[in-house]
Amino acid sequence: MMQGAGQGTEIAQQLIQHSQRNKPGGDPSLYLLPGRSRPRGGAANRSRATFRSADLAAAAAAPGGYAEARARCHWHQPLKEETKMNAEPEKKFGVVVVGVGRAGSVRMRDLRNPHPSSAFLNLIGFVSRRDLGSIDEVQQISLEDALSSQEVEVAYICSENTSHEDYIRKFLNAGKHVLVEYPMTLSLATAQELWELAEQKGKVLHEEHIELLMEEFAFLKKEVVGKELLKGSLLFTAGPLEKERFGFPAFSGISRLTWLVSLFGELSLVSATLEERKEDQYMKMTVHLETENKCPLSWIEEKGPGLKRNRYLSFHFKSGSLENVPNVGVNKNIFLKDQNIFVQKLLGQFSEKELAAEKKRILHCLSLAEEIQKYCLPKK
Numbered sequence: 001m002m003q004g005a006g007q008g009t010e011i012a013q014q015l016i017q018h019s020q021r022n023k024p025g026g027d028p029s030l031y032l033l034p035g036r037s038r039p040r041g042g043a044a045n046r047s048r049a050t051f052r053s054a055d056l057a058a059a060a061a062a063p064g065g066y067a068e069a070r071a072r073c074h075w076h077q078p079l080k081e082e083t084k085m086n087a088e089p090e091k092k093f094g095v096v097v098v099g100v101g102r103a104g105s106v107r108m109r110d111l112r113n114p115h116p117s118s119a120f121l122n123l124i125g126f127v128s129r130r131d132l133g134s135i136d137e138v139q140q141i142s143l144e145d146a147l148s149s150q151e152v153e154v155a156y157i158c159s160e161n162t163s164h165e166d167y168i169r170k171f172l173n174a175g176k177h178v179l180v181e182y183p184m185t186l187s188l189a190t191a192q193e194l195w196e197l198a199e200q201k202g203k204v205l206h207e208e209h210i211e212l213l214m215e216e217f218a219f220l221k222k223e224v225v226g227k228e229l230l231k232g233s234l235l236f237t238a239g240p241l242e243k244e245r246f247g248f249p250a251f252s253g254i255s256r257l258t259w260l261v262s263l264f265g266e267l268s269l270v271s272a273t274l275e276e277r278k279e280d281q282y283m284k285m286t287v288h289l290e291t292e293n294k295c296p297l298s299w300i301e302e303k304g305p306g307l308k309r310n311r312y313l314s315f316h317f318k319s320g321s322l323e324n325v326p327n328v329g330v331n332k333n334i335f336l337k338d339q340n341i342f343v344q345k346l347l348g349q350f351s352e353k354e355l356a357a358e359k360k361r362i363l364h365c366l367s368l369a370e371e372i373q374k375y376c377l378p379k380k
Contacts (some may be wrong), residue, residue: 060329092122093177094348096146099159100114100128100135103181103335107156108138110336117336124152147174153344157181160245161252165190169207170196170281179203179342183254186247188366195359205343207362210334211255213264216311219328222286224263229291232315233298234260237307240281248377249274249285250369253301256311260299264291266364274376281305288370 005267054144095111097104111123125141127130132140146152155171157164157180165185171178172194184207185191198205211217236256236366246252250272261267270288277283282304289297315322 001358008099011105012025028208069138089120090093092120093153094151095121095154096124096152097156100126104158107158110339115336119339161247162245168194170202174204179206181208186251191366204345206345208338209258212336213334213337214331215328216325219325223322226317229264229295230316231296235300235312237302238309239307241303248373250372254365254369256299257368261365269371272372272375284326303346
């Protein structure tokens with residue numbers, strides 16, 4: 001027999017009071033349902049038998065009460081690293097891909113192929129400003145239908161950088177989880193606001209950073225461990241990029257900044273310049289940074305016709321120097337690796353500590369990018 005909204009709300013409060021005696025550590029808004037044992041191990045191995053009180057209250061207040069509340073809590077027991085996504089999924093999250101350029105096309109391919117993380121996801125369709133009808137039998141749907149559909153639970157935002165903020169806001173407000181290609185937004189304040197919105201809605205907001213999943217970065221990470229940096233530089237070259245669609249170079253090139261921060265810790269801005277020749281489609285941004293130990297780092301983005309996509313680096317340590325990265329192999333399935341991380345977040349397999357560290361790094365990089373933009377484009 002269904003219970004009404006009033007009864008459901010009362011039940012939610014009773015459940016919360018009951019579960020406070022069995023509250024897992026780390027997050028005061030996480031509780032355990034009666035009948036579920038306390039998770040063993042640390043936060044990284046926390047059972048998905050935890051839930052957020054706000055989510056439970058909303059579910060229990062709905063028609064169906066306690067039964068509905070339990071149905072809306074997805075129980076995923078922690079699995080060993082090598083098998084955690086090989087088990088038969090208890091449910092599949094319906095996914096819509098927004099934007100079908102390079103990244104969006106790769107995302108759709110990965111969703112349709114039989115990978116462990118893809119088993120937890122069901123590609124419903126894609127959204128595009130162009131009238132495409134279908135791609136490889138995947139149907140195009142309107143943005144309005146994607147937002148209102150109960151079947152769609154996840155949105156992959158793969159559109160131009162300047163559109164990310166609007167799409168993230170719309171899908172979060174519609175109660176969907178969001179994966180977005182970097183950069184999440186083109187301002188620090190907006191990113192903070194959207195993360196707060198995601199937390200209010202009880203949804204995952206994941207910013208992709210495939211540059212941290214590359215073989216080159218894995219090599220660099222091993223090379224710099226335990227070494228004392230004296231100075232360093234990172235130069236990236238590529239063809240022209242439309243600032244109107246992809247934002248200021250410090251944002252469109254934020255993956256290079258993320259490399260430097262991930263390798264050497266939080267950085268501070270010393271100075272920055274921007275040279276532009278719009279008639280030639282040429283631009284060069286030069287940024288001078290320093291580590292917490294006052295070691296200088298320079299970052300240069302240079303884009304124009306005829307420039308090949310390449311990365312040049314030079315790091316000098318007390319114990320020697322590293323000039324560029326040797327051929328360390330092909331970067332295989334880096335978007336899929338990112339999807340694996342996103343699915344683990346959906347399943348509650350990331351600890352609060354890991355999520356907080358990732359969020360801190362992303363916001364720090366966005367803060368630096370914004371500061372660089374202000375330095376290069378002072379208000380008149």
